[in-house]
Amino acid sequence: MRAYSFTEARQNLASVLDEANEKGVVQINRKDGQSFILQPVSVVGSPLDIPGINVDISTDEIVDIIRKGRERN
Numbered sequence: 850m851r852a853y854s855f856t857e858a859r860q861n862l863a864s865v866l867d868e869a870n871e872k873g874v875v876q877i878n879r880k881d882g883q884s885f886i887l888q889p890v891s892v893v894g895s896p897l898d899i900p901g902i903n904v905d906i907s908t909d910e911i912v913d914i915i916r917k918g919r920e921r922n
Contacts, residue, residue, distance in 0.1 A: 850875065853876070855878065858875075858887075870889045874886055
């Protein structure tokens with residue numbers, strides 16, 4: 850884990866964020882002795898977020914399929 854002074858981190862914020870993203874964690878130290886850990890937040894998506902598929906069906910065909918399915922019940 851790389852440690853940066855507050856001033857160094859502020860002056861190079863973009864590269865510090867990139868390093869935290871690549872390595873997982875970066876430490877930032879203040880002059881008063883306080884230390885902070887900077888790490889990326891992992892984004893958890895919805896289990897319903899799935900990629901679509903191209904089935905080459907028109908909207909009218911989809912509506913017809915749904916209507917036929919409803920008529921069966």
